[in-house]
Amino acid sequence: MNDTLVTVVGNVVDSPRRVRLASGAVTNFRMASTARRYDSRSQEFVDAGTFWVDIECWNELSGNVSGSVSKGDPVIVHGTLTTHSWETENGRRSTPRIRALAVGPNLTRGTAEFRRSRPPRSGEAADASADGPLSPSEASAEDAFAAASEVPVEGRDYVTDVETLHA
Template sequence: MNETNVTVIGNIVTSPQRHRLPSGDSVTNFRMASTSRRFDRETQAWADHRTFFVDVECWDELAGNVSHTLSKGDPVLVRGELYTHSWDGEQGRRSRPQVRAAHVGPDLARGVAEYRRTARVAVPADPGGIAEAAEAPGDDVPPPGDPYAERSTDYFEGDAALHQADSDQPGDREAVPVPT
């Protein structure tokens, strides 16, 4: 396979639009812009250079998560397959770049986000059993079958944290000193 996988960092420039297809699949589409910056030696400041616009398509579960989480103007990182979308228009054959996203997330270098896992339905252990719903978001118990359950850690061992926390948020708990 010769897929061209890319990571694009930029801002969403159109509101994500979710559509349900007759097949039952769902797709969310949005357009994003990624502007490169260059250091201008004359002004001794960073300046915008070129802007790359690309359409992004997200399918199935990713489609729902994107449409419920992100909106126009949000800084994002998109990883997926880059390809050329072509069609026949009034002016002849036309084309534009498009990314079929495998991963989409907020750019935490430019803001904060609050992550919440989506609830999943567990597969019954025996064919006659009843499927149990996954734990509600925010519960400490990972959903059954979660591939990351064993890797998850809160970075706490006893009363000491891995690193001290410093926060400018009023009401945040105080940092726990790290033993040296």
């Protein structure tokens, strides 16, 4: 199969909507990508056309996007480009759609804090609630993980002195 893979940089233009279906969960949102070009005659950057595209995110990506992305956020979307078509009283209509493989914040426009989503441990039920109280062994493992993630590791972490980043 010859899928058309694309990467689009733009802004989310509506609030993501998450729906659970028999085939899995899906989150949909719309984004706009406006090209900017330098006009040598006017000596300034000008906006070119805007590309509007619907984005669909399935299953694990669906939950992560619905919990992380909001209207107005600058994002980068990578996925498979398709065309969604339908019939109306005025004839056939269509719009581009991307089935996202990855969605992330555009870090040229701001900062982000990343938190890994944790899949269920082997032997645990997939629908186990993460909101319940932790057992003593789970609590100590969680505390150890949190403490370990706050300790800088030489060669992995940049620096521990915040002022160094702003010097």
